[in-house]
Amino acid sequence: xxxxxxxxxxxxxxxxxxxxxxxxxxxxxxxxxxxxxxxxxxxxxxxxxxxxxxxxxxxxxxxxxxxxxxxxxxxxxxxxxxxxxxxxxxxxxxxxxxxxxxxxxxxxxxxxxxxxxxxxxxxxxxxxxxxxxxxxxxxxxxxxxxxxxxxxxxxxxxxxxxxxxxxxxxxxxxxxxxxxxxxxxxxxxxxxxxxxxxxxxxxxxxxxxxxxxxxxxxxxxxxxxxxxxx
Amino acid sequence: xxxxxxxxxxxxxxxxxxxxxxxxxxxxxxxxxxxxxxxxxxxxxxxxxxxxxxxxxxxxxxxxxxxxxxxxxxxxxxxxxxxxxxxxxxxxxxxxxxxxxxxxxxxxxxxxxxxxxxxxxxxxxxxxxxxxxxxxxxxxxxxxxxxxxxxxxxxxxxxxxxxxxxxxxxxxxxxxxxxxxxxxxxxxxxxxxxxxxxxxxxxxxxxxxxxxxxxxxxxxxxxxxxxxxx
DNA sequence: ACCCTATCTCGTCACCTTGACGATTACTGG
DNA sequence: CCAGTAATCGTCAAGGTGACGAGATAGGGT
Numbered sequence: 437x438x439x440x441x442x443x444x445x446x447x448x449x450x451x452x453x454x455x456x457x458x459x460x461x462x463x464x465x466x467x468x469x470x471x472x473x474x475x476x477x478x479x480x481x482x483x484x485x486x487x488x489x490x491x492x493x494x495x496x497x498x499x500x501x502x503x504x505x506x507x508x509x510x511x512x513x514x515x516x517x518x519x520x521x522x523x524x525x526x527x528x529x530x531x532x533x534x535x536x537x538x539x540x541x542x543x544x545x546x547x548x549x550x551x552x553x554x555x556x557x558x559x560x561x562x563x564x565x566x567x568x569x570x571x572x573x574x575x576x577x578x579x580x581x582x583x584x585x586x587x588x589x590x591x592x593x594x595x596x597x598x599x600x601x602x603x604x605x606x607x608x609x610x611x612x613x614x615x616x617x618x619x620x621x622x623x624x625x626x627x628x629x630x631x632x633x634x635x636x637x638x639x640x641x642x643x644x645x646x647x648x649x650x651x652x653x654x655x656x657x658x659x660x661x662x663x664x665x666x
Numbered sequence: 667x668x669x670x671x672x673x674x675x676x677x678x679x680x681x682x683x684x685x686x687x688x689x690x691x692x693x694x695x696x697x698x699x700x701x702x703x704x705x706x707x708x709x710x711x712x713x714x715x716x717x718x719x720x721x722x723x724x725x726x727x728x729x730x731x732x733x734x735x736x737x738x739x740x741x742x743x744x745x746x747x748x749x750x751x752x753x754x755x756x757x758x759x760x761x762x763x764x765x766x767x768x769x770x771x772x773x774x775x776x777x778x779x780x781x782x783x784x785x786x787x788x789x790x791x792x793x794x795x796x797x798x799x800x801x802x803x804x805x806x807x808x809x810x811x812x813x814x815x816x817x818x819x820x821x822x823x824x825x826x827x828x829x830x831x832x833x834x835x836x837x838x839x840x841x842x843x844x845x846x847x848x849x850x851x852x853x854x855x856x857x858x859x860x861x862x863x864x865x866x867x868x869x870x871x872x873x874x875x876x877x878x879x880x881x882x883x884x885x886x887x888x889x890x891x892x893x894x895x896x
Numbered sequence: 897a898c899c900c901t902a903t904c905t906c907g908t909c910a911c912c913t914t915g916a917c918g919a920t921t922a923c924t925g926g
Numbered sequence: 927c928c929a930g931t932a933a934t935c936g937t938c939a940a941g942g943t944g945a946c947g948a949g950a951t952a953g954g955g956t
Contacts, residue, residue, distance in 0.1 A: 443716035447675040447748065447759050486673035486757070490748045516746040516761050518677065518720045527716070529677050529759065531746050603932070621915065623934065645932025646922040661894070661913070833903070851944065853905065858942095875903020876951040891942070 445518075446528045449493045450481035450571065451501065452514060452578030453535040456595045456611045460556045463575060464501060465567065467551035472524050473568035477560075479575065480552065481530065494533035501552060502540060509537040510594035514578050522570050534578045536594040558614070583612055588662035590632050593653035599636055601648035602626060613665050625663055631656030675748075676758045679723045680711035680801065681731065682744060682808030683765040686825045686841045690786045693805060694731060695797065697781035702754050703798030707790075709805065710782065711760065724763035731782060732770060739767040740824035744808050752800050764808045766824040788844070813842055818892035820862050823883035829866055831878035832856060843895050855893055861886030 453464040465477045480501045484493045490513070495506055511533055518529035557579050560566045567575060585591045586609060593600070595608045606622045609615075626632050633651040641647040683694040695707045710731045714723045720743070725736055741763055748759035787809050790796045797805060815821045816839060823830070825838045836852045839845075856862050863881040871877040 443714075445675045445677045445714075445759075447677070484673075484675075484748070487750045489750060490746065490759075513745055515743055516720065518714070518761065520717045520719060529675075529720075529761070531748065531759070601933085618915070618917085619933075620917080620935080625914085627934095641923060641932095643932060644924060644930075646934075648933055662892075664891070664914090666915085831904085848944070848946085849904075850906080850946080855943085857905095871903095871952060873903060874901075874953065876905075878904055894943090896944085 443527065446523075446526055447484045448481050448528055448530045449484060449490065449497060450479045450517075450530050450532045450574060451494060451497050451535055452479060452532060452575055453498070453501065453537060454557070454578065454582055454595075455537050455539055455554060456608050457539050457554050459607060459611055461558070461579075461611045461614070462554040463557050463560060463579070464552060465555050465560070466501070468568055469551075476568040477555075477566060478568040479532075479571045484531075490531050491533075494531075494535075497533075498535055502537065504537055504540065508594075508598065509535060510591055511535045514574070514581060517570055517574060519570070530574075532574045532578065534581055536582060536591060538595055538597050583665075586612055587664055588659050590653065590656055590659060596653075599638075599650045599652055601640065601642070601650060602633075603643065603648055605651075609663075615665060629656065629659060632659070673757065676753075676756055677714045678711050678758055678760045679714060679720065679727055680709045680747075680760050680762045680804060681724065681727050681765055682709060682762060682805055683728070683731065683767060684787070684808065684812055684825075685767050685769055685784060686838050687769050687784050689837060689841055691788070691809075691841045691844070692784040693787050693790060693809070694782060695785050695790070696731070698798060699781070706798040707785075707796060708798040709762075709801045714761075720761050721763075724761075724765075727763075728765055732767065734767055734770065738824075738828065739765060740821055741765045744804070744811060747800055747804060749800065760804075762804045762808065764811055766812060766821060768825055768827050813895075816842055817894055818889050820883065820886055820889060826883075829868075829880045829882055831870065831872070831880060832863075833873065833878055835881075839893075845895060859886065859889060862889070 451464070455462055464480060466480050468474055468476050468478050480497055482497060484490065488496070491511070494511060498504060498506065498511060514532040514534040516529060516531045520527060522528065557575070561572070561576055561579065564572055566572060592605060592608045592612070596604060602623050603619070605626060606617055606619060609622070610617055631654040634654040636650045636652055638650045639647045640650055681694070685692055694710060696710050698704055698706050698708050710727055712727060714720065718726075721741070724741060728734060728736065728741060744762040744764040746759060746761045750757060752758065787805070791802070791806055791809065794802055796802060822835055822838045822842070826834055832853050833849070835856060836847055836849060839852070840847055861884040864884040866880045866882055868880045869877045870880055
């Protein structure tokens with residue numbers, strides 16, 4: 437760090453906010469109201485304030501876009517993107533954060549982004565250029581990170597409400613990975629891993645069949661051995 | 667991204683450069699020649715040039731500090747650190763990169779950092795404040811990332827020279843994880859994973875015992891199933 | 897030449913996890 | 927009451943892993 441003259445950079449945070457909505461893996465996107473890329477879809481984000489820490493900026497964006505407190509869900513740093521020319525206006529380094537939230541009752545209670553909505557990730561990733569800037573690549577990185585983390589962490593519970601059934605948890609895995617899992621083996625795995633699930637004693641019958649037990653997320657954060665997609 | 671006025675940031679890259687040196691897991695540190703933290707140890711790093719991409723800046727630092735081309739070894743983005751006040755001079759966001767290199771013949775062929783050296787990571791991490799700025803935390807993150815990645819990738823070969831024996835590869839795992847592994851089970855695992863190792867046909871007798879076959883790194887980058895530390 | 901030691905390499909065996917799948921339970925809707 | 931649906935429990939074979947025995951092949955000392 438030879439601190440003499442150094443070029444001016446702008447620093448932003450961008451949010452890859454993922455959820456599972458009616459059985460589909462979806463990401464929050466906003467329609468840009470200004471140039472450049474006016475009218476195009478983009479990831480929510482904004483400039484970091486002068487005395488604001490990076491995680492605080494990401495939490496502020498999360499609140500502004502979803503009205504969600506981070507008590508439920510999960511937020512972690514994803515990666516940083518700073519290629520020259522990624523923003524045509526000036527040199528911008530963007531620190532991307534990955535957020536996982538349960539299906540929101542209010543689609544988006546946000547204040548800023550009136551034109552924000554969840555869209556299925558497979559349709560967003562199918563064609564390059566769906567999103568402005570390099571947000572295609574950022575979204576792809578976030579989706580891959582989320583898919584990988586379901587294998588060896590209990591992060592899938594971040595997509596669920598506070599209380600959920602084994603079947604609902606399995607639906608999360610199936611939506612995120614785009615595969616079908618055997619209900620019996622999945623049930624054995626998640627109930628057999630100590631600390632993954634905490635029983636509430638209650639049961640529910642939201643679906644058609646036999647009532648299912650309700651669980652809360654347990655204290656275990658890392659799955660050993662992992663739950664592998666084949 | 668509401669592009670109006672935004673505060674000025676400086677952007678740097680810092681390098682967590684790890685190797686295995688005489689059986690010990692070690693990181694490259696430099697002695698700072700200027701304020702702040704003059705005379706203290708720190709991770710190598712520097713400001714990003716105006717039209718330089720972030721990976722290019724990291725590669726440049728790697729070359730300047732070690733003279734090593736990235737053909738051997740491995741370099742990936744680790745995380746970004748931007749807390750207000752982490753640099754007392756001004757607001758600085760640092761993008762940290764993680765580099766894994768084989769034991770270098772020339773300790774450090776670098777040009778800039780005359781006072782750079784590899785130091786064992788356990789001694790650096792034992793006491794908080796070993797390194798300037800927040801480099802303690804950055805180093806800890808890099809070390810944990812490297813330890814985790816040995817489990818499910820073939821990245822341990824990045825610590826080895828172009829040709830190596832199974833025993834040398836096992837020594838890498840033992841040094842990085844700080845554990846002892848059963849030589850027979852380890853041999854079965856790495857030779858039984860398709861694409862992990864590529865046989866050269868040659869053999870060597872660097873150690874005391876029976877000659878060992880020499881391998882090169884194979885095409886497989888991800889280990890399925892992983893090689894778990896117990 | 898001989899033994900000792902160190903290391904590599906191959907085998908064996910018990911245990912655990914997983915994938916495939918049958919069977920039972922307990923609810924809803926007609 | 928019956929069909930449909932989903933939850934939950936069991937069974938079994940296949941594959942991976944930890945613990946460990948045994949042979950192979952070098953160097954070094956006497």
